Amino acid sequence: MEEVDKKDINDLLKWKKIKPEVPELTGNISVPEIKLWASLDYKSQLLKQKDALKRLGLPSDGLVPDWKNKFLAKMGEMLKKYRSVRLFMDICVRCGACADKCHYFLGTKDPLNMPVARQELMRRVYRRYFTISGRLFGSRLGSADELDEEMLALWYTYFYQCSECRRCSVFCPYGIDTAEITMAAREILNSVGLVQKYTYEIVDKAQNIGNNLGMVPDAIVNSIEFVQDDLKEQTGIDIKIPIDEVGAEVLFVTPSADFFASPHIESLYGYAKVFHQAGISWTMSTYASEGGNFGLFSHNYNQMKIINKRIWDAAKELKVKRVVCGECGHMWRVLSSFSNTMWGPFDWLDQRYPAPQHICEFTLDLINSGAIKLDKTANDDLTVTFHDSCQVARGSELGGKIDGQFEIPRALIRECVNRFVDMHEDTIREKTYCCGAGQGLLGDDMLPLRVKGAMPRMQALKRVKDSHDVNFLALICAICKAQMSKIFPLYGYPMEEVGGILQLVSRSIVLRNKEGV
Amino acid sequence: MNISGHALNMAIYFSALLFFAGISFRIAGWLSVPNPLKIPTTPAPLTPAGTVARMLGELLFFRSLWKADKLLWAVGYIFHLSLLLVVLRHLRYFLYPVPESILRFSDIGIYAGFTLAASLLYLLARRLIIDRVAYISNVMDYFYLLLIILISMTGLLMKFFFRPNLIEIKDLMLHAAALDPIAMSAGMSIFFLVHLSMVMLLAALFPFGKLMHAGGVLISPTRAMVNNARRSRHINPWAEKEWDTMLSEADKETGAYMPWSPEQWRDRWKR
Ligand code: SF4
Ligand code: SF4
Numbered sequence: 170m171e172e173v174d175k176k177d178i179n180d181l182l183k184w185k186k187i188k189p190e191v192p193e194l195t196g197n198i199s200v201p202e203i204k205l206w207a208s209l210d211y212k213s214q215l216l217k218q219k220d221a222l223k224r225l226g227l228p229s230d231g232l233v234p235d236w237k238n239k240f241l242a243k244m245g246e247m248l249k250k251y252r253s254v255r256l257f258m259d260i261c262v263r264c265g266a267c268a269d270k271c272h273y274f275l276g277t278k279d280p281l282n283m284p285v286a287r288q289e290l291m292r293r294v295y296r297r298y299f300t301i302s303g304r305l306f307g308s309r310l311g312s313a314d315e316l317d318e319e320m321l322a323l324w325y326t327y328f329y330q331c332s333e334c335r336r337c338s339v340f341c342p343y344g345i346d347t348a349e350i351t352m353a354a355r356e357i358l359n360s361v362g363l364v365q366k367y368t369y370e371i372v373d374k375a376q377n378i379g380n381n382l383g384m385v386p387d388a389i390v391n392s393i394e395f396v397q398d399d400l401k402e403q404t405g406i407d408i409k410i411p412i413d414e415v416g417a418e419v420l421f422v423t424p425s426a427d428f429f430a431s432p433h434i435e436s437l438y439g440y441a442k443v444f445h446q447a448g449i450s451w452t453m454s455t456y457a458s459e460g461g462n463f464g465l466f467s468h469n470y471n472q473m474k475i476i477n478k479r480i481w482d483a484a485k486e487l488k489v490k491r492v493v494c495g496e497c498g499h500m501w502r503v504l505s506s507f508s509n510t511m512w513g514p515f516d517w518l519d520q521r522y523p524a525p526q527h528i529c530e531f532t533l534d535l536i537n538s539g540a541i542k543l544d545k546t547a548n549d550d551l552t553v554t555f556h557d558s559c560q561v562a563r564g565s566e567l568g569g570k571i572d573g574q575f576e577i578p579r580a581l582i583r584e585c586v587n588r589f590v591d592m593h594e595d596t597i598r599e600k601t602y603c604c605g606a607g608q609g610l611l612g613d614d615m616l617p618l619r620v621k622g623a624m625p626r627m628q629a630l631k632r633v634k635d636s637h638d639v640n641f642l643a644l645i646c647a648i649c650k651a652q653m654s655k656i657f658p659l660y661g662y663p664m665e666e667v668g669g670i671l672q673l674v675s676r677s678i679v680l681r682n683k684e685g686v
Numbered sequence: 687m688n689i690s691g692h693a694l695n696m697a698i699y700f701s702a703l704l705f706f707a708g709i710s711f712r713i714a715g716w717l718s719v720p721n722p723l724k725i726p727t728t729p730a731p732l733t734p735a736g737t738v739a740r741m742l743g744e745l746l747f748f749r750s751l752w753k754a755d756k757l758l759w760a761v762g763y764i765f766h767l768s769l770l771l772v773v774l775r776h777l778r779y780f781l782y783p784v785p786e787s788i789l790r791f792s793d794i795g796i797y798a799g800f801t802l803a804a805s806l807l808y809l810l811a812r813r814l815i816i817d818r819v820a821y822i823s824n825v826m827d828y829f830y831l832l833l834i835i836l837i838s839m840t841g842l843l844m845k846f847f848f849r850p851n852l853i854e855i856k857d858l859m860l861h862a863a864a865l866d867p868i869a870m871s872a873g874m875s876i877f878f879l880v881h882l883s884m885v886m887l888l889a890a891l892f893p894f895g896k897l898m899h900a901g902g903v904l905i906s907p908t909r910a911m912v913n914n915a916r917r918s919r920h921i922n923p924w925a926e927k928e929w930d931t932m933l934s935e936a937d938k939e940t941g942a943y944m945p946w947s948p949e950q951w952r953d954r955w956k957r
């Protein structure tokens with residue numbers, strides 16, 4: 170590996186303002202020639218706010234003095250707690266099958282963004298300090314490296330250029346999942362005091378205030394009232410968004426961005442209309458006002474568990490029979506795959522339905538049973554394609570089917586629109602490309618990286634735009650929505666062409682005032 | 687006892703010991719680390735039987751690699767298949783009488799010797815030529831490749847040009863395999879000695895490097911776990927202890943680590 174100029178750690182980690190360069194859209198995704206250090210300057214800002222760091226139980230004075238020992242101790246802990254991390258350190262053969270599969274490599278050309286090279290950053294330290302040959306011969310035997318400040322800076326840089334999207338894992342012959350390694354690496358960096366601002370500001374807010382945006386309960390209630398007024402104005406019907414209602418049938422959780430961000434709020438209209446029209450009583454919760462769980466982004470089990478607790482508690486407190494989740498990728502992964510392990514099964518809920526249930530499963534069931542009706546012609550101005558949000562696509566099943574997470578959203582879209590077309594098969598379903606901002610990379614400080622990371626998705630989109638005049642990209646992830654609506658204008662597309670599937674439902678659902686309502 | 691005559695036997699036993707003990711040790715090491723969460727990657731089967739089928743697909747057909755890179759898949763597949771056939775052919779040096787079934791593979795084993803060498807040369811070439819692969823290749827990657835190339839070359843040379851005394855070799859190996867070693871006679875083929883030493887070196891190193899991917903693929907949690915997290919609870923063995931430790935260390939003043947209960951939280955926000 171080439172040497173970086175010897176510098177102080179603070180220089181190495183300094184955030185620089187970089188003007189985003191927008192890749193040219195050709196409609197093709199080609200594998201670039203590698204360009205050394207091409208994205209070395211894309212750093213996330215560090216969290217410096219002492220009280221937040223203290224609340225998180227993290228070092229609050231920057232890099233801790235005896236960081237090397239702390240680092241190795243934490244790394245040893247990760248290797249003892251996560252079989253994935255331990256095994257993946259040992260079995261990579263450097264075949265390179267994953268090398269051209271990462272959107273950040275394709276976008277930046279930086280070889281350290283090849284999944285295997287990213288993993289090797291950890292393996293170099295692993296070989297030096299955790300294997301027999303490293304202990305005997307130090308870093309002399311090649312491919313092992315001393316843990317020094319430069320290595321630390323490389324870790325902070327490149328483990329915050331991975332969106333933990335797991336695309337590489339699909340292609341690796343041994344299923345090596347770089348996301349697992351990135352999560353461990355971030356936890357190790359946290360333990361020595363290199364804490365990323367974007368993610369951990371939000372973890373702090375989620376733990377203490379209850380949602381990622383830091384909205385206090387009154388603000389939530391206000392914005393919900395605002396949405397209700399909007400709905401009334403749009404439809405002429407009183408569509409309620411109940412909040413903290415004990416005894417409702419369904420507890421609904423969704424990312425807090427859905428309360429007012431655009432285009433997220435359009436999906437909130439959709440959720441409300443679906444519940445209203447199906448006549449199912451539901452409630453949101455001020456205590457569990459966030460579906461997202463940024464605790465997932467590093468291997469810190471308790472952090473994720475604390476945030477997840479709110480949903481579990483709220484379901485009990487509000488005495489609901491079902492839990493339904495809105496549109497969010499990583500939130501769905503945590504709730505469907507991990508919540509059961511963390512807090513046990515939702516076994517007191519109505520067992521006729523999956524618990525928790527995804528809004529796409531929920532809505533499609535209602536359509537199939539005839540409880541709600543859609544009028545596709547309402548969306549006749551749209552030709553729609555679908556971005557499989559990767560945490561859903563590569564997370565777990567939907568609808569109890571092995572490919573339900575691909576088919577159910579598509580089936581739902583087809584119920585909403587007359588014209589649907591898929592992007593190139595190498596860019597969707599299990600092989601979907603991340604939007605380029607997932608798992609902690611959505612901060613404005615990371616915009617230059619985000620623009621490049623979005624390149625593969627934008628190329629695939631460009632192709633169907635050219636061939637089929639696609640003018641709407643449907644997604645089921647709050648982060649994807651925020652990223653795409655920001656990135657679209659930079660690539661020359663209007664931001665209104667991005668939105669949730671429930672936005673399509675919202676536009677096409679046939680509403681009528683129920684008797685007595 | 688004829689020490690120099692037995693040096694070879696000792697080396698054989700030593701490398702075999704490292705091979706088998708090493709593999710067990712490594713696998714036991716991996717299995718001693720728990721899987722805290724369910725992390726299978728799509729398309730992940732929903733049942734144990736489906737997961738077994740998926741693993742067989744990986745093991746027998748390298749299905750993920752097929753998705754990644756067709757040429758690498760083809761060469762990798764030829765390499766592993768050739769290796770298997772060559773190893774099967776070699777069983778006739780360790781078994782007496784040689785079972786019918788193994789003899790049947792023997793002729794293919796000769797062709798496999800060529801495809802083995804050819805696929806290895808391609809694997810080496812791509813490490814040198816493709817910029818991405820060159821970037822990630824390290825010393826050991828080249829070392830293992832060259833080692834196996836050397837083994838296969840000496841094997842082919844013996845087969846076609848410098849035939850060693852097979853009767854003698856078989857005698858030696860059969861006795862070694864029966865744990866009844868006999869001394870090696872002087873004047874043993876130098877090609878054979880190089881060939882065998884390289885094999886022993888490979889066997890001795892096998893457990894301690896990347897060649898253990900052969901054992902790891904069956905354990906890999908993203909492949910071997912069943913995708914049923916919503917329906918069946920997966921237990922994280924260290925979760926409870928970690929939670930209790932957190933609570934006991936929680937700083938009540940600052941609220942650090944504190945999971946708010948609904949009551950505490952409502953109290954704070956006056957809801
Ligand atoms: S595909 Fe897997 S084994 Fe091959 S280089 Fe990538 S991580 Fe390593
Ligand atoms: S998880 Fe996604 S972002 Fe990270 S290395 Fe793999 S492909 Fe790249």
Ligand code: SF4
Binds near residue numbers: 604
């Ligand atoms: S934001 Fe969306 S596309 Fe990006 S990592 Fe998350 S789910 Fe995947």
